[in-house]
Amino acid sequence: MGTEVGAAPTSRRGLFLTFEGPDGSGKTTQLRLLAEWLRSRGLDPVVLRQPGSTALGERIRAILLDSRSEAVLGPIAPLAELALMFADRAQQIAEVIQPALEAGRVVLCDRYTDSSEAYQGGGRQLGSDRVLAVHRAICNGFQPDATVLLLPDVEVSLARAQQRNAAFQQKHGGADENRFEAEGEAFFRRVHAAYEAIADREPERVLIFRDGGIEEIAAAIRSRLAHLLPESTGTAG
Template sequence: MARGFFITFEGLDGSGKTTQLRRLATYLTTAGHTVVTMRNPGSTSLGDRIRTILLDSRSEAALGPIDPIAELTLMFADRAQSIAEVIQPALAAGAIVLCDRFTDSSEAYQGGGRQLGAERVLALHAAVCDNLQPDLTLLLLPSLHTSLARARRRNQRSLAVTGTDENRFERESDEFYTRIHTAYMAIAVRAPDRVLTLTDDSSIDIIELQIRAAVEARLEAQAPLLQPEETR
C-alpha cells in the first residue's frame, strides 16, 4: 500500500486554520479519501493531558510559571506520541492526515515567541520526530490584529459556554506575536516547496477554494497512488 499524505495547518491563533482544516476534511472525505484529523498538542490520551497543562491559563496558578524549555519539551513529548500513535499508522494505511499545528508551531512560538531560537527546535525535531516532515504545510497569516482579536473572542466564548480555558498564549503581548509572525515568515522562505502561505484577509470561502486548489494539485502529482478507492 502506498504511503499516505501528511498536511499540516499553521498560523497565529485566530488565523482560521482550524476552520479550514475541518472544511478540507469534509471535502476530501466526500471525494472518497480516507482522512484522519488531529491537533498538536492533543489527539492522544497523553497529548490531551499535555494540552491542558500548556494551553489552560489556569495552569500556572496551580503549577507555577512554566519555563520556556519545559514548554518546548512538553510540546515535543506530545508530538512524539502523536507520531507513534496516530500519524505514522495513518500514513502507513494510505490515509491523508490533516494536523492542526506541528513542529513549525514550536519553531514559531517557542523558537520565535519565547526566543529559544530555531536551531534548538529543529535539533529536537530531528532527535524526537526522526525529522518527519509534512508533505504540504498550509500557513494562514492574516493580519496580526485580525488574528488576535478573533482568538481572544473565540476563547472567551468557549470559556463561557464549555468552561474550557485555552487562553494561556492569548494573554501574551503583541510583541510576542510579532516575533511569532516573523518566525513563520522565515519558515516559509526557507521551505517554499513545502509551505503555501496565505497572507490576505479574504473570506473563509475564498481561502477554502485556494486551499482546495493547492491540495488537489499536490494529490494529483501523487496519482494514482492516492486516488480514492472507488476510482482505482
C-alpha cells in the same frame, strides 16, 4: 501566496498535511473544510490537533493551553514548554500518524513542528536552531508533505483569538485555552516573523494564504493541493 508544493511523495503510501498559523488565523476552520471536502469525495481523512489527539496529548494540552495552569503549577519554563510540546508530538507520530500513513490514509494535523519554531523558537526566543535540533532528535526530522500556513495581520489574528476563547470559556464553565493569547503584542509579532522565516526557508513545502473570505481561501487551498491529493478526490473546485 507561496509557490507550488513539490512532487507527490513516493516514500510512503499516505499523505501528511499540516495547518499552521497564529491563534485566530483561521487554520482550524480551513482544516475542517478540507476534511469535509475529502469526505464528500469518498475519503476518510485522519484529523488531529497538536497538542492533543492521544490520551497523553490531551493531558499535555490541558497543561499548556489553559491559562489557569500556572496558578496551580507555577510558571512553566520555556524549555519545559518546548519539551512537553515534543513529548506530545512524538507520541502522536508513533501512535497515530505513522500507522495512518502506512495504511494509506490522508492525515490532516492542526499544528506541528512549525508551531514550536514559531511560538517557542520565536515567541519565547529560544531560537529556531534549538527547536529544529529537538525536532531531529525526537521526531527523526519527520516532516509533512505540505503545510498550509494561514498568516493574516497580527491584529486580525489576535482579535479573532480573543473572541474565540471568550466563547470557549463560556461553553466550558471557566476553562479556557488562552494561555498563549495572554502574551503581549511583541510576542505575537515574533511568532508572525518566525512563520514568515519558515515560509521563506521552505517555499516548496509551505503554502501561505494571507487574506480572503473563508470559502475563497478554502477553494485556493484545494486548488494548490490538488496534485498531491489522491486521485479519487477528483478535480479540485
